[in-house]
Amino acid sequence: MVSIRHVYIEGTRSTPEVDFDPELHVLSIRGQSYPENAFAFYEPLLKWLDEYLADLNAESTVEIELQLPYINTTSTKCFLMMLEKLDEAFKQGKQVGVRWLYDEDNESELECAEEFKEDLLLPFRILPKTAE
Amino acid sequence: MAKSSKDYEAFGEELQTLYAARQELQEAEYAGNALRPGYERLSARYEKLLREMNKVLRISDSQSLALLRMESELSVLLDNAMQGFLTVDRTLKVQKPYSAECRRIFGGKIGGASVTELMWPDDPDTRAKVERLMERMLSAQADESEVRYSDGLPNSFQRGGLRIRIDYKRIAMPEGTGDDPRIMLILTDITEQYKSKEQLEFLSTHDPLTGMFNRNYVEKWISDFGPGSPRPVSLIMADMNGLKLVNDVFGHLNGDQLLTRAGGIIRQTFGESAVCARWGGDEFLVLLPGADAEACAERIRRLREAFESADAAPIPISMAIGCATLADPGREEWGPLFQQAEKEMYKTKLLESRAIRKKLIAEITEAMYARGIEDRSHVSRLTALAEGLALRIGISPESPAMSTLALLAGLHDVGNIAIPQEVYRHDGPLAADQWDIVRTHSEIGYRLAFSLGEPALAEAILSVHENWDGSGYPYGLRGEQIPELSRLMAVVDAFDAMTHDRPHRPAMTRESALAEIRLGAGSKFDPRLAEVFAAWMSEPFVET
Numbered sequence: 001m002v003s004i005r006h007v008y009i010e011g012t013r014s015t016p017e018v019d020f021d022p023e024l025h026v027l028s029i030r031g032q033s034y035p036e037n038a039f040a041f042y043e044p045l046l047k048w049l050d051e052y053l054a055d056l057n058a059e060s061t062v063e064i065e066l067q068l069p070y071i072n073t074t075s076t077k078c079f080l081m082m083l084e085k086l087d088e089a090f091k092q093g094k095q096v097g098v099r100w101l102y103d104e105d106n107e108s109e110l111e112c113a114e115e116f117k118e119d120l121l122l123p124f125r126i127l128p129k130t131a132e
Numbered sequence: 133m134a135k136s137s138k139d140y141e142a143f144g145e146e147l148q149t150l151y152a153a154r155q156e157l158q159e160a161e162y163a164g165n166a167l168r169p170g171y172e173r174l175s176a177r178y179e180k181l182l183r184e185m186n187k188v189l190r191i192s193d194s195q196s197l198a199l200l201r202m203e204s205e206l207s208v209l210l211d212n213a214m215q216g217f218l219t220v221d222r223t224l225k226v227q228k229p230y231s232a233e234c235r236r237i238f239g240g241k242i243g244g245a246s247v248t249e250l251m252w253p254d255d256p257d258t259r260a261k262v263e264r265l266m267e268r269m270l271s272a273q274a275d276e277s278e279v280r281y282s283d284g285l286p287n288s289f290q291r292g293g294l295r296i297r298i299d300y301k302r303i304a305m306p307e308g309t310g311d312d313p314r315i316m317l318i319l320t321d322i323t324e325q326y327k328s329k330e331q332l333e334f335l336s337t338h339d340p341l342t343g344m345f346n347r348n349y350v351e352k353w354i355s356d357f358g359p360g361s362p363r364p365v366s367l368i369m370a371d372m373n374g375l376k377l378v379n380d381v382f383g384h385l386n387g388d389q390l391l392t393r394a395g396g397i398i399r400q401t402f403g404e405s406a407v408c409a410r411w412g413g414d415e416f417l418v419l420l421p422g423a424d425a426e427a428c429a430e431r432i433r434r435l436r437e438a439f440e441s442a443d444a445a446p447i448p449i450s451m452a453i454g455c456a457t458l459a460d461p462g463r464e465e466w467g468p469l470f471q472q473a474e475k476e477m478y479k480t481k482l483l484e485s486r487a488i489r490k491k492l493i494a495e496i497t498e499a500m501y502a503r504g505i506e507d508r509s510h511v512s513r514l515t516a517l518a519e520g521l522a523l524r525i526g527i528s529p530e531s532p533a534m535s536t537l538a539l540l541a542g543l544h545d546v547g548n549i550a551i552p553q554e555v556y557r558h559d560g561p562l563a564a565d566q567w568d569i570v571r572t573h574s575e576i577g578y579r580l581a582f583s584l585g586e587p588a589l590a591e592a593i594l595s596v597h598e599n600w601d602g603s604g605y606p607y608g609l610r611g612e613q614i615p616e617l618s619r620l621m622a623v624v625d626a627f628d629a630m631t632h633d634r635p636h637r638p639a640m641t642r643e644s645a646l647a648e649i650r651l652g653a654g655s656k657f658d659p660r661l662a663e664v665f666a667a668w669m670s671e672p673f674v675e676t
Contacts, residue, residue: 070195076191080184
């Protein structure tokens with residue numbers, strides 16, 4: 001089996017910082033997301049996630065950390081796809097969860113997080129950033 | 133599947149289609165249909181798509197609302213920041229939005245206007261320079277050194293009476309927006325601060341009372357006008373006569389007005405090319421670049437003429453003047469020059485002092501006549517009576533006391549000159565506070581005589597209204613505590629007043645008046661003087 005590589009993408013004004021570390025099982029996406037072509041940005045990450053989740057054994061625990069102060073509509077669709085993949089893995093018995101950090105000063109962040117959480121079965125913690 | 137009908141209300145038709153498809157799938161007639169599995173997948177995916185779409189829309193709506201709120205909060209912040217914020221792109225035209233303060237500064241909407249045209253409409257050179265520098269700022273890479281004020285960017289402009297400070301900042305636009313960098317201009321209204329600064333600068337070089345230059349300015353001017361500077365240059369020093377008298381008698385407000393008027397006349401006479409300064413309390417200084425001794429003397433002559441033709445309010449303006457001229461460009465002689473001018477000024481002051489005092493007394497006496505405080509016939513009668521009584525009590529005709537008495541006859545009520553007309557001319561009984569004012573006239577008269585260099589006269593004026601028994605004013609002196617000349621004047625003044633018509637009562641007969649004098653002996657009047665006077669007046673052939 002080909003080992004999955006570590007993905008690190010530095011954040012920019014329009015794209016979040018991405019850190020997917022398969023060794024440490026640390027996955028995080030932090031920052032605003034409004035790239036011109038969101039699908040082009042997220043598609044490789046979704047593929048990576050497919051491979052990672054397929055590879056993930058039942059003993060490993062992974063909690064993806066999301067901090068998304070603003071995301072555009074296409075990015076929203078991509079995140080729905082990402083969360084669905086994680087939820088599927090959870091349904092298959094893998095120890096997968098979400099930790100969503102929001103800024104208390106930005107009302108919409110909490111609302112969006114709750115919107116994303118709806119209909120999902122996996123553990124989904126929504127925490128204010130100050131709690132971290 | 134719906135959380136609430138409201139959630140899907142934008143998808144009514146899609147939901148109906150979905151429900152219809154699901155019902156069709158339930159119908160027995162399609163049970164074996166080969167298309168059924170595909171139809172099922174399609175309807176399942178359609179349902180998922182609807183759910184996702186609904187979710188995406190709600191998230192998007194929530195974020196739009198948050199952005200809108202943030203935008204409005206930001207604009208409230210900017211509009212209330214009391215600073216103008218605007219940006220320009222490569223066209224150097226004002227981009228929207230800009231803050232409300234910009235509309236106030238420029239008097240209207242400015243979107244799309246050339247920023248340099250707005251700030252320097254009448255200055256094409258500045259416009260061209262600023263445009264060049266702004267273009268350089270915009271084309272610079274982030275790591276290149278910034279364009280600064282020292283490169284020639286103006287830090288302020290004026291418009292509609294306002295003075296506005298400008299701060300420039302190059303800003304990179306958010307990635308992905310495809311926008312070029314912009315320059316943000318932050319405009320701050322510094323009109324008030326500028327005025328205060330101007331005021332401070334003015335006060336550091338000017339005398340606040342007269343608006344003339346001050347000593348500080350003159351000293352700087354002299355140091356800039358050192359050896360090698362163009363010559364000749366003349367220096368005039370002038371010391372005002374009678375300022376102390378005006379301050380003491382008429383109050384400092386009148387003294388200040390006299391100084392201001394004198395300063396105005398000096399500035400008007402010497403014009404813009406001269407440095408006219410208030411050098412000290414009552415001293416003025418004028419520097420005349422280009423004027424030799426002859427030109428200087430001519431200018432002084434014109435100054436004297438101007439003083440003479442000015443109003444005497446409250447006294448005529450006159451000054452002791454000294455001057456000196458520097459003629460040699462190669463030599464630094466400011467110190468001796470000042471000494472020379474000053475020496476001449478003090479010499480003039482000393483020489484003229486008697487004449488000036490005499491003139492001032494004459495002016496004041498005239499002013500008393502003009503204002504009806506005193507009348508000539510009363511003064512001439514008093515002078516005759518006072519001198520006659522003085523001779524009878526042994527004061528010699530050539531003595532200083534006799535000279536003082538002559539002055540006292542004319543000036544015993546001189547303090548009234550500073551009493552407000554409405555109090556002085558008040559008909560009927562005076563109110564307590566008006567009495568207090570009237571009673572101050574003795575002290576004002578004292579100060580006036582003292583300022584004129586007549587201390588004995590001053591003492592006599594001060595006590596003219598004291599009574600022998602201590603019931604008079606201002607200090608309630610009694611007996612011989614009261615100067616003899618004051619006691620003497622009290623007797624003759626009372627007699628003359630009683631024997632002549634007054635607005636509120638007719639004249640008494642000579643006999644009745646003398647009876648009053650005798651009656652007052654020992655209480656109001658010095659008994660000895662009253663007796664000598666009454667005896668004299670009772671002699672046959674004494675005319676008054």
